[in-house]
Amino acid sequence: MTRVAVIGAGAIGGTLAAWLAQTHEVIVCARTPLADLEIEAPEAVIRATPRILTDPAAATPVDWVLTTTKTYDCAAAAAWLPGLMGPGTRLAVIQNGVEQSERFPTVPAERTVPVIIDLPAERTAPGRIVQRRDGTILVPEGAAGEALVALFAGTVIDAQTTPDFATAAWRKLAINCSGIVSAITRRAAEVANDEGIAEVMRGLVRECIAVGRAEGATLPDKLADQVVEWTRKAHPDSVNSLHADFVAGRPMELDARNGVIVRLGEKHGIATPLNRALAAVLGAAVHP
Ligand SMILES: NC(=O)C1=CN([C@@H]2O[C@H](COP(=O)(O)OP(=O)(O)OC[C@H]3O[C@@H](n4cnc5c(N)ncnc54)[C@H](OP(=O)(O)O)[C@@H]3O)[C@@H](O)[C@H]2O)C=CC1
Numbered sequence: 136m137t138r139v140a141v142i143g144a145g146a147i148g149g150t151l152a153a154w155l156a157q158t159h160e161v162i163v164c165a166r167t168p169l170a171d172l173e174i175e176a177p178e179a180v181i182r183a184t185p186r187i188l189t190d191p192a193a194a195t196p197v198d199w200v201l202t203t204t205k206t207y208d209c210a211a212a213a214a215w216l217p218g219l220m221g222p223g224t225r226l227a228v229i230q231n232g233v234e235q236s237e238r239f240p241t242v243p244a245e246r247t248v249p250v251i252i253d254l255p256a257e258r259t260a261p262g263r264i265v266q267r268r269d270g271t272i273l274v275p276e277g278a279a280g281e282a283l284v285a286l287f288a289g290t291v292i293d294a295q296t297t298p299d300f301a302t303a304a305w306r307k308l309a310i311n312c313s314g315i316v317s318a319i320t321r322r323a324a325e326v327a328n329d330e331g332i333a334e335v336m337r338g339l340v341r342e343c344i345a346v347g348r349a350e351g352a353t354l355p356d357k358l359a360d361q362v363v364e365w366t367r368k369a370h371p372d373s374v375n376s377l378h379a380d381f382v383a384g385r386p387m388e389l390d391a392r393n394g395v396i397v398r399l400g401e402k403h404g405i406a407t408p409l410n411r412a413l414a415a416v417l418g419a420a421v422h423p
């Protein structure tokens with residue numbers, strides 16, 4: 136049986152830990168204590184009672200570490216790694232953005248697997264999560280990516296390798312950068328039905344497309360319209376993770392979702408006024 140440690144028991148970590156615990160030995164490395172996991176998935180309620188650790192000093196080596204904290208908590212999450220990483224342990228960085236491979240520099244590149252996850256989920260209480268639909272995972276081709284795909288076999292998470300991970304990451308960033316409109320308006324995915332807001336979303340995505348192409352991703356012009364359509368088809372009450380952070384008064388992944396477009400745009404001489412402006416507005420907003 137594969138030993139898997141999941142760092143972070145939030146929306147993504149809790150959901151993945153519960154699904155993996157059906158077939159693997161799972162340890163949850165949590166900051167806030169919790170008793171167990173209960174996931175309200177589209178077809179069923181999934182329960183799991185993995186071993187829960189709250190002290191990095193208690194961690195011992197596992198086969199896989201899945202890190203699922205927010206990007207702004209990477210430094211704190213790294214405190215778990217000395218205990219969890221043995222000579223053969225692989226680290227999957229399951230976070231939004233396009234810089235997953237750079238966030239845990241102490242782990243050798245060949246043992247780090249960047250992961251793009253599409254899995255809308257919201258945490259309602261410690262260990263209690265609403266999973267809005269079945270999810271997908273994309274990882275780069277190669278032995279480590281294939282091993283991660285095998286880990287998720289038998290779960291509702293459709294894990295696959297891709298020969299062009301950069302494109303996959305930038306396509307997901309296109310969705311995420313546009314999600315800032317939900318946090319600013321404090322409205323769930325249904326806000327995309329407002330045509331004025333949809334036009335702002337398209338503008339954010341067009342900037343993302345320009346910078347992503349300069350970084351080597353293959354992104355069609357129609358992606359701007361597609362992002363709006365996908366958001367309109369999401370569960371209308373679906374709250375994205377940036378919006379969830381804002382209303383909870385937590386830090387936000389503004390740099391990973393919008394700031395990175397501004398930063399890399401500057402590198403390539405591409406103007407990104409919408410991402411810059413909206414990130415500044417949300418960054419300065421007082422949480423509700
Ligand atoms: N939610 C979603 O629908 C999606 C999210 N993502 C991405 O996935 C990543 C995770 O997001 P999400 O699950 O929503 O985030 P959450 O805020 O729900 O969960 C993050 C978890 O990390 C925990 N954590 C923080 N620091 C530590 C630490 N040092 N040790 C252990 N645990 C720690 C938090 O603890 P505490 O309980 O104390 O807060 C929290 O439980 C983000 O990059 C996000 O953008 C991607 C796709 C969809």
Ligand SMILES: CC(C)(CO)C(=O)C(=O)O
Pocket residue numbers: 231252253254255256310311374375376377
């Ligand atoms: C697009 C979405 C909502 C689900 O995958 C997401 O990535 C997030 O909430 O951060």
